[in-house]
Amino acid sequence: MxxxxxxxxxxxxxxxxxxASSCDPRGDNAxxxxxxxxxxxxxxxxxxxxxxxxxxxxxxxxxTADKNPPASHxxxxxxxxxxxxxxxxxxxxGHCLGAKGSLEWVDHRPEWNIxxxxxxxxxxxxxxxxxxxxTDCADGGARWGGILVIKNTGQQSQFEVFDCDNGExxxxxxxxxxxxxxxxxxxxxFDSSLPPAEPSCTLTGGNxxxxxxx
Amino acid sequence: MxxxxxxxxxxxxxxxxxxxxxxxxxxxxxxxxxxxTVNQTTPSAVAxxxxxxxxxxxxxxxxxSLVTAQDAYAIxxxxxxxxxxxxxxNASLGSVNILNGLITATGVxxxxxxxxxxxxxxxxxxxxxxxxGVSMSxxxxxxxxxxxxxxxVVLNEQIATVSGITVNMxxxxxxxxxxxxxxxxxxxxxxxASSSVN
Numbered sequence: 277m278x279x280x281x282x283x284x285x286x287x288x289x290x291x292x293x294x295x296a297s298s299c300d301p302r303g304d305n306a307x308x309x310x311x312x313x314x315x316x317x318x319x320x321x322x323x324x325x326x327x328x329x330x331x332x333x334x335x336x337x338x339x340t341a342d343k344n345p346p347a348s349h350x351x352x353x354x355x356x357x358x359x360x361x362x363x364x365x366x367x368x369x370g371h372c373l374g375a376k377g378s379l380e381w382v383d384h385r386p387e388w389n390i391x392x393x394x395x396x397x398x399x400x401x402x403x404x405x406x407x408x409x410x411t412d413c414a415d416g417g418a419r420w421g422g423i424l425v426i427k428n429t430g431q432q433s434q435f436e437v438f439d440c441d442n443g444e445x446x447x448x449x450x451x452x453x454x455x456x457x458x459x460x461x462x463x464x465x466f467d468s469s470l471p472p473a474e475p476s477c478t479l480t481g482g483n484x485x486x487x488x489x490x
Numbered sequence: 491m492x493x494x495x496x497x498x499x500x501x502x503x504x505x506x507x508x509x510x511x512x513x514x515x516x517x518x519x520x521x522x523x524x525x526x527t528v529n530q531t532t533p534s535a536v537a538x539x540x541x542x543x544x545x546x547x548x549x550x551x552x553x554x555s556l557v558t559a560q561d562a563y564a565i566x567x568x569x570x571x572x573x574x575x576x577x578x579x580n581a582s583l584g585s586v587n588i589l590n591g592l593i594t595a596t597g598v599x600x601x602x603x604x605x606x607x608x609x610x611x612x613x614x615x616x617x618x619x620x621x622x623g624v625s626m627s628x629x630x631x632x633x634x635x636x637x638x639x640x641x642x643v644v645l646n647e648q649i650a651t652v653s654g655i656t657v658n659m660x661x662x663x664x665x666x667x668x669x670x671x672x673x674x675x676x677x678x679x680x681x682x683a684s685s686s687v688n
Contacts, residue, residue, distance in 0.1 A: 329569045331543070331578045333601055333613035346617035346628075349597050353582045355543045355565035380545040382563050382582060384597065394561055394584070396547065444605055447612035481601040481613010485576035487569065 317473035318419045318438050321406035323362035323372035325489055328418050328439050331355030331380075332446060332482015339465035339477035341448035351480070352463055354381040354452070356437065358420045360405035367404060375405035375420060379437070381454060383463070390428035395461070397454075399424045400432065411473035413440035413451070416486035426459060433458035439484060442472035446483025451476025512570040514541070515654070516577035518600065518683040520562030523553045525664065525676030537568035537577065551583075556678055559598075560584035570687070577604045577654070579683030586680050588662060593643060595619045598681035600657045605687060609655040611648050614683075616659055619645070641665035641674075654686020 363374030421436030597617030659681035
């Protein structure tokens with residue numbers, strides 16, 4: 277089951293990267309430059325009760341532990357929490373159903389100013405959450421998703437996040453990344469030289485906190 | 491019966507005490523003005539006491555003739571848990587103009603983070619900050635600049651609180667000096683985040 281799910285997730289990941297690249301309306305690559313070979317963490321997953329909470333800031337690109345110059349406005353701020361309560365069912369990709377939570381995401385980059393506002397993503401439903409057992413996140417990692425609305429346009433999209441609690445403080449250690457499935461947008465860091473587990477991007481502020489049980 | 495009653499009297503306070511020991515609070519706001527005639531805070535988010543996240547946004551903000559700000563967002567998240575409590579307040583704004591150009595910035599981020607491991611303001615920043623005509627980059631915590639005829643401003647204000655931290659990226663204290671000395675007339679705060687866990 278785990279192997280099938282990993283294969284399905286890997287296939288989906290590759291397909292989505294190709295799709296996102298081909299759909300980018302601005303013609304540039306939304307994925308950070310790759311240094312080293314991606315190791316595709318977050319692909320060995322299991323259904324387990326847990327909770328992941330917090331929020332903060334990412335300076336993407338490049339997504340390192342360093343803040344970009346503030347005047348560049350190259351940063352994203354967010355809050356996100358997920359509560360995994362597996363109900364014994366999985367979706368077509370093998371993701372564990374039975375989750376709830378919320379996500380709020382703001383991308384302050386000028387190129388993502390849509391209809392006069394920074395790109396603002398707001399979750400409508402968290403549908404699934406998997407506990408990742410293949411990451412080097414010291415306290416735990418998770419991959420979860422659902423449906424969100426792009427508040428700038430009203431368009432809805434499926435999404436998934438890559439969520440990593442890698443000790444404290446969260447800044448410089450923890451990671452977070454997001455990918456939309458129905459809109460060409462992602463903030464993912466495929467860089468094996470960065471902490472923590474790729475493709476999550478290193479937080480430059482805030483914290484991700486894994487609660488093993490709830 | 492008497493034993494059960496006695497046990498309940500012992501048990502209930504101990505549970506209540508346990509609950510009191512685990513709290514996580516977080517809040518954030520974009521702009522707040524407090525004067526004799528104006529008392530307004532927007533947008534504001536306070537994490538639910540039972541745990542969870544709250545968010546609010548106000549788009550463009552204008553408060554009297556004192557402050558204008560663009561793209562103001564506030565997010566607050568807090569969860570109390572044995573050994574795993576965390577709280578994060580997060581306020582972000584685009585261009586800000588305070589007191590008709592006396593203080594301007596093109597981006598403000600305030601982040602307050604509290605965990606069992608401590609409190610920090612990592613991620614907080616000011617972009618293209620100009621105070622009274624002087625450009626300032628990355629002011630150190632609690633940098634005070636006098637504003638003649640107005641009062642003073644504290645930049646990157648970081649205040650330790652009980653089990654937490656409050657971050658005010660721009661805090662203007664309005665003052666008037668007269669025969670009776672210096673009198674505080676109000677406050678303008680832009681980009682504020684607070685968090686605490688215990």
